[in-house]
Amino acid sequence: MKTHTKPTKAVIAAAGFGTRFLPQTKAMPKEMLPIVDKPIIQYVVEGLVEAGIKDIIIVTGYSKRSIEDHFDTPNAELAAVLQAGGKQAALDGLREIADMANFVFVRQKQPLGNIAALYYARHLLNDEPFIYTWADEFVQAQPTLLSQTLDAYDKTGATIIPCIRVTKDEEFERYGIVGGKQQGDLLKLNDIVEKPGRANAPSDLASVGGYLLKSDILPYIERLAKEYDGHELKIQTAMQAMIADGRDLYAYEIKNAAYHDAGNKLEYLKTVVTFGLKHKDIAKEFRAFLHERLEQDA
Numbered sequence: 001m002k003t004h005t006k007p008t009k010a011v012i013a014a015a016g017f018g019t020r021f022l023p024q025t026k027a028m029p030k031e032m033l034p035i036v037d038k039p040i041i042q043y044v045v046e047g048l049v050e051a052g053i054k055d056i057i058i059v060t061g062y063s064k065r066s067i068e069d070h071f072d073t074p075n076a077e078l079a080a081v082l083q084a085g086g087k088q089a090a091l092d093g094l095r096e097i098a099d100m101a102n103f104v105f106v107r108q109k110q111p112l113g114n115i116a117a118l119y120y121a122r123h124l125l126n127d128e129p130f131i132y133t134w135a136d137e138f139v140q141a142q143p144t145l146l147s148q149t150l151d152a153y154d155k156t157g158a159t160i161i162p163c164i165r166v167t168k169d170e171e172f173e174r175y176g177i178v179g180g181k182q183q184g185d186l187l188k189l190n191d192i193v194e195k196p197g198r199a200n201a202p203s204d205l206a207s208v209g210g211y212l213l214k215s216d217i218l219p220y221i222e223r224l225a226k227e228y229d230g231h232e233l234k235i236q237t238a239m240q241a242m243i244a245d246g247r248d249l250y251a252y253e254i255k256n257a258a259y260h261d262a263g264n265k266l267e268y269l270k271t272v273v274t275f276g277l278k279h280k281d282i283a284k285e286f287r288a289f290l291h292e293r294l295e296q297d298a
Contacts, residue, residue: 004157006150007129007212008054012044013117014135015061015108020264029064031135033262035275036282040262041067041135042097044209049100051146053131056101057124059108059117067135068105073098112225113232119225122218129153132235133209134263139164141257145210148254152186153212158248159239160212161189163205164257172198175206176236178251187251189243194236205251208259216247 018030025033031041041058048056060067074082074094082091104124108116118132131146139145145162152160163178172195179191179202191202220238227233239249260274261267276286 004154005128007131010048010053010056010131011117011121012058012133012135014058014067029067032066035272036279043138044133044135047138047146054101057104057106057121059106059120061108071098071103112228114235115221115224115233118221125215127215129212129214132211132213136263137209137261139208139254139257139259141254145254149210149212152252156250158250159214161207161251162210162254163207163251164254164259165204166206169198172201177201177203178205178207179203189249189251192236192239194234205253
């Protein structure tokens, strides 16, 4: 079987304003909202590192300095405080975060839409495949989302769009929906539509972060950016143009998937509760609290 070059780079889009979480996100990026004791973006990074990604390019905006600080080595003052307090394990954990990958931070200069992170990071990607994902969503799966995506890529050598199956009307208004021809456990794409609504959706498969993209998408991104007129530009438009030019793109439904979307208040709270019920330090007490509170409110 032909072997394909595996991606070692990833781009994380993290430049949004997080307006759904105002006023909290006026001073703190939504990507840094905590899931118990880790920011959302750290879960995204950990998934990339587990899949073998070495270089992580995080595309941020002017108000996102705290993301850079989070993935930096702890400063001398904090290190001294932790050591003096006998918290060497905590200090070691912070240093491990900084050493997880080679982090590169790029500023987004214009709000081009969901192509922006790729446009501003394109000079760092070269002629090699890479992962493109968002900083406010992640999927837990067994095997992992990226492990399943890489397996699909090994079969095709083509762009792979990971997907989950959706059922609710509002989900068809929230995600990009793919359509195409089934080929085994893959769907060869002929359509990808952003937020089409159920009536216009080509299937019930919604794309989620963790795209495995080949570098052949970058000229399409550049072409779109040149046409920017103030309206949001969508990566789905670039993908549709690639399909029209005869390029192969595939979708793969992630098996055993639990999708966590921290991009709106309700889904964020669901994610916090889910992780709180599994957290080794608080799970038992938190579960007891929820039972007690629900009984009080019944």
